Amino acid sequence: MSGLSPSPELASAPAASAPAPFRRRSPVKVALWAIPITVILIAVPWVVDEYQTILLAYGLAMAIAVLGFNLLLGYTGLLSFGHAAFFGVGAYAVAFMVKYFHVESMELFLLAAIVASGVVTVIFGYVCVRYTRIFFSILALALSQVLWSLAYKFFWVTGGTDGLRVPTPKLLGFGPAEGEGKIHFLTHRYYYYVLVVFVICVAVMWLVVHSPFGKALQAIRDNETRAQFVGVRIRAYRFMAFLISGIFTGISGALWVPLNGLTTPEILTWQFSGEFVFMAVLGGFRNFTGPIVGALVFNYLKTYAVGFTVYWQALLGVVLVFLVVVLPTGIVGSIQLLWARARRRISR
């Protein structure tokens, strides 16, 4: 047991931060949303320019990681400050496959990333899920920093701060066509590859959080003691959530690295872990779609903030503080709130 009893402050938290109920939605209604959005995403490379498409591909890759991250924060109530570790393991697994095994196939990359991040998550999870609250956060952070310092110091294996290069991979056995530029390859075939993996991941996560397992996680989040009383094996469930979360993040790292072309220890730092936290809060971690929206918006926000001012970090900080103070439910939660209010007004 963590030995931590919920503090009275927590029990009397104002309603604004109380968890919104995850309503049961009919599959038809979900499809009504999901299909048009998927069609738009398919059309993107033919409508916008290459730069925008690549940005979107980055965003979709990151969205997978934040979805995984949010299984812990939003559904299990565990705030990890160490998710960069799994992302980095995914990315470095790909880089090692290229450097030491001369593999080019993206499918093998993904497989390697899943296995590697799975192994690391099992080790980290075994230690981390024993604790909750701040101790969980710090332990996740400390363990991820171990990986960072190893990647940083063992430069003859990892390339140190120079990082490792990752060339464009072969998708389903096919590389870029004769005369096809790298950019065209990334904005078309690779983009669709990322999109397909993204859609699969979203579907899997949807099934996970709406399964009895997902409901049990939410029960653990809302009241650990009661969940235990009704027979939920808390530590085992937390461990499973941690494992799924880490593997999603590892897949994301593997998809991200061919886009970036390079992996450096920077993606293992705790600032990078912080970006996942930021994305989840930005989109709204009490909603299923929040992390996806958060990842996409953050990606644009950061790109333009970096171009707009050298003080982009301060800008992000101000946005984060503003969100936490004024809009704790994030973009998606706030839109839902406005939508509900508008509907009430119309029906009146």
Place this chain on the structure above:
Amino acid sequence: MDILVVHLFNALLYASVLFLIAGGLSLIYGVMRIVNLAHGNLFAIGAFATASAVGQWFAGSTSGWLFLLLPTGAIVAALIGAVLEPTLLRPFYRRPEEYQLLVTFGLLYILEDVMRFIWGPYPVSASVLFEKAGSLHVGEFVYPRYNLFVIAVGGLAALFLWAFIYRTKFGVVLRATSQDMRRASALGINVNLVYVEAFTIGCFMAGLAGAVIVPSQSAVLGMGVDALVLSFIVVVIGGLGSLEGALVGALIVGVIREIGITVFPEIELAVLYLIAAGVLFIRPAGLFGRTA
């Protein structure tokens, strides 16, 4: 033999600075149950403030009076703390822990760039103090006097803090608030005031650490985050919220780091983090922490 003494002093030097930073972090957590992720930035601000007072405003001067400027950083950090606590942190005590971590994380981003804005991207140094202090010669043994001064500051700070918390009336109030905020409030203690004071003292300690270390190394951007991560290790080993723990943790980290730098430089940091993880694994609340 001389080498061993030098290593010992280096370990103590490192431990003194770490104690000041981690002690502040731990004090703040102990009283108001909030982990301030921007704590390292206050250490960095302390370093920058002293460095610019000594190295920029009075550049060229070599007078011994310059030592009087040393506390500048600590005072600046304390003032920032006194402003931050009531304005930014107070609304968050009643909200879940995630939100507290998030808001101080945002603060970390902001303060990092505030420093970049004020002091620019280049290192600022106050090495004149370090040079002026000279070296201590005992036979063959040579050691910078300034480092001994830093060790003394760390030791004195620990002593003052102990006396302050266990031997003064304010210390009793502080401990009472830390143990049960509601009951202390019911007994007529102005909890808000105690919170401001505790936060200010914590920030003062972080600023003092930055101020005393800056003459022997320059103030650079990013030093705050490094310090934060290391002081996490210290408080995890010693126990969040415990000052004795911060002292013991700082000594352990100081010694291990000194051994690490000479014997296993590649995995020095990894060993520190693994020790922290190991301590959490065996004693979740740290060596001196309480589970409450």
